[in-house]
Amino acid sequence: MGDVRNVDVVVIGLGVGGEEAAGRLAAAGLDVVGVEHNLVGGECPYWGCIPTKMMVRAGSALAEARRIPGLAGSATVEPDWAPVARRVRDEATADWNDKVAVDRLTGKGGKFVRGRATITGPGSVRVGDEEYAASRGLVIATGTVAVIPPIDGLAGTPYWTNREAVEASALPASLIILGGGAIGCEFGQVFARFGVEVTIIEGSERILAMEEPESSEVAAAVIGATVRTGVRATKVTHDGAFTVELSDGSSVTGEKLLVATGRAARLGDLGLENIGLDPSARFVTTDDRMRAGDRVWAVGDVTGNGNFTHMAMYEADIAVRDILGQGGPGADYRARPRVTFLDPEIGAVGLTAAQASAQFEQVQVGYVPLSSTSRGFVHGPGNEGFIKVVADAGRGVLVGATTAGPAGGEMIGALAVAVHAEVPISTLLSQIWAYPTFHRGIGDALKSLA
Numbered sequence: 001m002g003d004v005r006n007v008d009v010v011v012i013g014l015g016v017g018g019e020e021a022a023g024r025l026a027a028a029g030l031d032v033v034g035v036e037h038n039l040v041g042g043e044c045p046y047w048g049c050i051p052t053k054m055m056v057r058a059g060s061a062l063a064e065a066r067r068i069p070g071l072a073g074s075a076t077v078e079p080d081w082a083p084v085a086r087r088v089r090d091e092a093t094a095d096w097n098d099k100v101a102v103d104r105l106t107g108k109g110g111k112f113v114r115g116r117a118t119i120t121g122p123g124s125v126r127v128g129d130e131e132y133a134a135s136r137g138l139v140i141a142t143g144t145v146a147v148i149p150p151i152d153g154l155a156g157t158p159y160w161t162n163r164e165a166v167e168a169s170a171l172p173a174s175l176i177i178l179g180g181g182a183i184g185c186e187f188g189q190v191f192a193r194f195g196v197e198v199t200i201i202e203g204s205e206r207i208l209a210m211e212e213p214e215s216s217e218v219a220a221a222v223i224g225a226t227v228r229t230g231v232r233a234t235k236v237t238h239d240g241a242f243t244v245e246l247s248d249g250s251s252v253t254g255e256k257l258l259v260a261t262g263r264a265a266r267l268g269d270l271g272l273e274n275i276g277l278d279p280s281a282r283f284v285t286t287d288d289r290m291r292a293g294d295r296v297w298a299v300g301d302v303t304g305n306g307n308f309t310h311m312a313m314y315e316a317d318i319a320v321r322d323i324l325g326q327g328g329p330g331a332d333y334r335a336r337p338r339v340t341f342l343d344p345e346i347g348a349v350g351l352t353a354a355q356a357s358a359q360f361e362q363v364q365v366g367y368v369p370l371s372s373t374s375r376g377f378v379h380g381p382g383n384e385g386f387i388k389v390v391a392d393a394g395r396g397v398l399v400g401a402t403t404a405g406p407a408g409g410e411m412i413g414a415l416a417v418a419v420h421a422e423v424p425i426s427t428l429l430s431q432i433w434a435y436p437t438f439h440r441g442i443g444d445a446l447k448s449l450a
């Protein structure tokens with residue numbers, strides 16, 4: 001065992017949240033050690049947001065080209081995965097190399113240690129033979145890993161998670177996807193657009209089950225895959241191809257199998273018990289300053305407040321301000337935005353209508369199909385989508401909204417402001433919305449609140 005190194009802060013896990021926290025604290029002059037056992041940057045740049053959105057961009061380009069007949073002439077579309085795989089490897093991930101990110105941290109004055117960190121006591125962290133004592137405290141930012149359900153036969157087969165799907169240099173002829181959440185839907189649409197025969201198996205009654213029912217309907221209509229809902233996988237066999245037996249007695253075969261059944265924080269081997277936290281908990285619970293205990297902060301996916309890069313950045317900012325004693329607003333999750341990057345994109349913020357009804361006495365809903373708006377009509381092919389707004393009528397403010405459409409992820413911005421700032425609906429109704437934009441449909445949806 002080496003000497004104990006005294007530092008100000010140890011950040012455990014340098015994904016989006018940890019890298020942001022470590023970099024900011026180091027730039028502020030603190031003696032910071034950041035520990036990462038895999039790649040600095042975490043899931044988002046190497047196996048998550050960035051490479052998958054490059055894939056989505058490619059799939060959307062194919063889909064738009066296929067809309068040319070009837071709109072603008074003719075087009076021959078021949079999908080080829082090679083340029084997508086090349087962009088993912090060379091542009092998104094630098095061949096899964098984190099040198100740039102490591103340099104970014106050390107350039108701010110942070111120290112970087114590659115290895116798996118274990119908490120050994122208050123302020124104490126061990127990485128291999130090294131021991132660190134952090135006087136200001138610890139930031140836990142260890143993220144999540146893919147959940148692999150205990151389905152008979154699944155373990156030991158060469159199934160994919162998002163990591164293998166992102167790293168694929170060639171596509172299979174057919175793909176079974178277990179799970180119809182954001183990961184299953186986004187990969188499903190992209191691969192289908194490149195000619196893969198995709199089957200999505202979703203245990204609940206609808207895909208994108210956490211979103212509005214209308215979002216699930218739009219997703220199912222545009223994904224281009226066979227979508228099986230309300231069925232569970234009971235057995236998996238692999239003999240070159242995969243066969244998945246389902247709870248209704250049927251089965252599906254496919255060349256590859258992608259498991260996309262959610263994410264879980266891996267807390268068991270972190271040493272949480274040594275600082276009085278529960279290692280068997282699903283997440284690390286925090287207060288509105290991201291404090292998980294005395295001189296312990298937690299940020300990002302590990303807190304369970306939403307598995308999104310923008311949430312990890314948001315929480316890292318709050319923890320950094322608290323550690324530096326800078327004050328400022330605490331965590332407020334009312335206006336949490338999210339975008340499922342299908343074509344059309346499905347943007348959402350705050351509560352669904354069902355969630356709002358469970359919280360407020362008087363809920364009103366406004367809805368407009370995008371195809372009935374001027375811009376939706378003009379757009380023609382590819383105009384699937386809708387705008388839905390959810391109001392707490394008692395206070396006269398919006399508490400949630402969904403914007404599905406060609407620019408759904410951008411449209412939600414306006415409604416995120418409304419939910420975040422609790423802009424009175426009367427004020428929103430008097431707003432001028434440019435014609436003929438997609439977002440003008442927000443005005444129509446507001447007028448239909450009832």
Ligand SMILES: Cc1cc2nc3c(=O)[nH]c(=O)nc-3n(C[C@H](O)[C@H](O)[C@H](O)COP(=O)(O)OP(=O)(O)OC[C@H]3O[C@@H](n4cnc5c(N)ncnc54)[C@H](O)[C@@H]3O)c2cc1C
Nearest residue numbers: 013015016017037042043048049117143300301307308309
């Ligand atoms: C396929 C996919 C697509 C996604 N698309 C989007 C999107 O479009 N938009 C969006 O907002 N979000 C998206 N996400 C979610 C986003 O990637 C995560 O919310 C984000 O990465 C969370 O950041 P984090 O820092 O909390 O955790 P992570 O990025 O998971 O980083 C945690 C890091 O901690 C390290 N670590 C864990 N334990 C230890 C230890 N004991 N010692 C040292 N290091 C450790 C891990 O190696 C990891 O690098 C997507 C996720 C996936 C899987």
Ligand SMILES: NC(=O)c1ccc[n+]([C@@H]2O[C@H](COP(=O)([O-])OP(=O)(O)OC[C@H]3O[C@@H](n4cnc5c(N)ncnc54)[C@H](O)[C@@H]3O)[C@@H](O)[C@H]2O)c1
Nearest residue numbers: 149179180181182183184202203260261262307339340341
């Ligand atoms: N665009 C984005 O921002 C984006 C994209 C991808 C992922 N993410 C984040 O990553 C997280 C993980 O995504 P995900 O899609 O894996 O998780 P998820 O929890 O959103 O969806 C998993 C789905 O799998 C289903 N399921 C679970 N076990 C099953 C089984 N045995 N058989 C069939 N279905 C089963 C669940 O009912 C659920 O619908 C999400 O919470 C999301 O926040 C975000």
